Amino acid sequence: MRVDLFDFDLPAERIALRPARPRDCARMLVAEGSAPFADRTVRDLPDVLRPGDILVFNDTRVIPAQLEGRRGEARIGATLHKRVDLRRWQAFVRNAKRLREGDRVEFPQGVSAIAENRLADGSWMFAFEGEEPVEVLLERAGQMPLPPYIAGKRGTDEADRSDYQTMFAQKEGAVAAPTAALHFTPRLMQALENAGIGHETLTLHVGAGTFLPVKADDTTDHAMHAEWGRIDADVAARLNAARSAGNRVIAVGTTSLRVLESAAGEDKVIRPFEGDTSIFITPGYTFRAIDGLMTNFHLPRSTLFMLVSALMGLERMQAAYAHAIVNAYRFYSYGDASLLLP
Incomplete structure (x- = not known):
């Protein structure tokens, strides 16, 4: 596909330079099927999701790279x-x-x-x-490796050492945060548990290649940088059991999604996984492992905007991003969230 199909204009003032405080008060745009967009907050997740849903988080820890x-x-x-x-x-x-x-x-x-x-x-x-x-x-x-669209506007400071780390961060090796999970707090996790919503963790050590622009004119000519990931056997088994019972697996972040899809076969069974993945998801891809995605708002012409367009459809995502821009959502790593349920 032509890369320019994934372009859009983003006003500079929509780029967040600091996270929301507290984290779970960030805004959240809900796109469910073809229903009208809903403007919620991350704190509303227990009311938006269903009992039995499983959220999958990335437990990588950002190093000062x-x-x-x-x-x-x-x-x-x-x-x-x-x-x-x-x-x-x-x-x-x-x-x-x-x-x-x-x-x-x-x-x-x-x-x-x-x-x-x-x-x-x-x-x-x-x-x-x-x-x-x-x-x-x-x-x-x-120093913490802030994305270039933040680092180009302000210096890294001590606050970033904690702001750019999720509450799930355990396994050192990432040079970029799995930013969708930055919105979660212990209070929110308790509320989700009380609502019957479960969670699992996997690992993907996010590389700096996630920020590299797509220089090719066509998606078939773009090569993804490999990143190391892992899903333990017991986690894979629980996720498969949840889906077999009719419950949804919702990836928190494109990094979690990419590991899950790398681990799943054409039979849609998630298997234990350990190794490099350079999976590149564009429209036309058939998803095997996930039923939804929570993610932040991404760069124009980026592989991540291509991924969400593959999940929801390009026109649907163009409309969602236009809605987010008009309604002053905050974009990128420290920005607001979207919940995408095809």
Whole structure:
């Protein structure tokens, strides 16, 4: 499909630079089938969902993967986006033209890494020096990797260390937050439980590739960056049992959705999964594992807007986003939510 079909105009003032406080008071646009759009709040979820529904969250934890360093006199910016082994990470590099294979890049607090080689996608392989775990080094030298549409308008600060982390964050490895889950609070989770709505967790370590623009003119020419995910066998079994009983599985975030769809076969059975996924969902895709999606509002021409258009239909999503813009919904990572129920 032509990528320009997924374009739309978004006023700059609709981009949220801070999250709603408290988190669960964010607005939520409900699109259910062909029914009129409903303007609700995230706090309304227990009333909007059905008893027996299962929400699936991503329990990845964002690491401070944004690094600013030097190679001699040259300034080098690095955003880690995928772990390769205990000491090596792939990184997108700013000012990469000043970098050569084998160069040492010095970061703050005595942290350093060797730029081993440039990869086919333009990113670099960084090998961190020393014996301390890389996670410890990043806590010392790194910053939270805010999306470019936020970082370009304000600096990262201490509030982002907690704001850009979900209440489910346990397994370190993401360089971007699974932002739909940022809206959830212990109070909301208790209300959902009281309403008979369950939840499960899986893992997808979100990479910085999620923010990369689609440069191709046609979706068939775009290559997704791989991200590591996992679904445990007991979680898969409970989700399959829920669907067999007629209950709905609703992914919280496109990251949860992509792991679920990667783990499901054509028979619509979700299987245990561990490994990389580069699944790219566009209109025409047949969903196998999910019955709905809660997600934030996404960038024009992005793979994520393509995904929600695959779920709900392109015209329906164009209408939903037009409604959101006119009604002053807040967009992107720190913005409001949508609940999409085809």
